[in-house]
Amino acid sequence: MRVTFASEAAPGHSNEDFIASTPDALVLLDGAGTPVDSESGCVHGVAWYARSLGSTLLAGMTQGTGTLTEILAEGIKAVASLHDFICDLDHPGSPSATVIMLRRTAGVLDFLVLADSVLVLDVIGEAEPMVVCDKRETKVGTPYRAAMDALDTGSSAHATAHRRYVETLRDHRNRDGGFWIAAVDPLTAEQALTGTVRADQVRAVALFSDGASRLVDRFHLATWRQALGILDESGPDELIRQVREAEHADPAGSRWPRGKTHDDATAAYCLLSGEDFSVRRSEPGAE
Ligand SMILES: [Zn+2]
Numbered sequence: 278m279r280v281t282f283a284s285e286a287a288p289g290h291s292n293e294d295f296i297a298s299t300p301d302a303l304v305l306l307d308g309a310g311t312p313v314d315s316e317s318g319c320v321h322g323v324a325w326y327a328r329s330l331g332s333t334l335l336a337g338m339t340q341g342t343g344t345l346t347e348i349l350a351e352g353i354k355a356v357a358s359l360h361d362f363i364c365d366l367d368h369p370g371s372p373s374a375t376v377i378m379l380r381r382t383a384g385v386l387d388f389l390v391l392a393d394s395v396l397v398l399d400v401i402g403e404a405e406p407m408v409v410c411d412k413r414e415t416k417v418g419t420p421y422r423a424a425m426d427a428l429d430t431g432s433s434a435h436a437t438a439h440r441r442y443v444e445t446l447r448d449h450r451n452r453d454g455g456f457w458i459a460a461v462d463p464l465t466a467e468q469a470l471t472g473t474v475r476a477d478q479v480r481a482v483a484l485f486s487d488g489a490s491r492l493v494d495r496f497h498l499a500t501w502r503q504a505l506g507i508l509d510e511s512g513p514d515e516l517i518r519q520v521r522e523a524e525h526a527d528p529a530g531s532r533w534p535r536g537k538t539h540d541d542a543t544a545a546y547c548l549l550s551g552e553d554f555s556v557r558r559s560e561p562g563a564e
Contacts (some may be wrong), residue, residue: 278303278547282484283514295330301381302335304331306334307392307393318366319364330459337351351411353461366461372460387473390411395487409470426533427441430537482536484543507519524538
């Protein structure tokens, strides 16, 4: 695969998204933010969690042969063991992250999607791309959004409403009837959406954290097909630039109500069709 990606923190914040890749494996995580003044029980923080789990998953995908679900379960367990002796992992606000995993082995592509990051497959011969996203958090959250969405984003009243919204959603996290996200319990991995497609049937794959997918699924300024076009022609940087441009045009969220004016934004594009784009390996002294 030829992989390009970009990741940009919300201005003034540290990036809680994580993206990493080899020529055959890719992970994207979006750490679920702990709002200011909110407790989490963890001294490390959300960015640490996303980086630790992401790098563990990439290692698991490149070293092991297990299913992506198994690798995710093992990864959640391994990261919990890195801080369970110092942090309160029973806290309902302990750090969590969405997960996308993509792996190419022996002519097939395996994918896994947990929570609201978006995977888009450009399947050869299909007019519309295939979009894989777990909408359970959106569904659970919708009835609680009204109070927050009625206020100007960036105001202190909105910040308070956003904190309340996040804390309310915690009661629905990782339980039946709620939504599922990587945090402490390895069994969460079994809730992920997974699939396998033949690699030669796919032209390209795109991955987005919700801070980047909002160009399509919140702002409706592009279709998924058009987003693939932007990635193909101009790259992930340009897609994120268009997200920021829209956000700056609506700083108070009056046109597009949202939890944060800006969010960490990550987009990746993997091109598969045609030749083998794998990195060519050179050996010292082999010339
Ligand atoms: Zn911790």
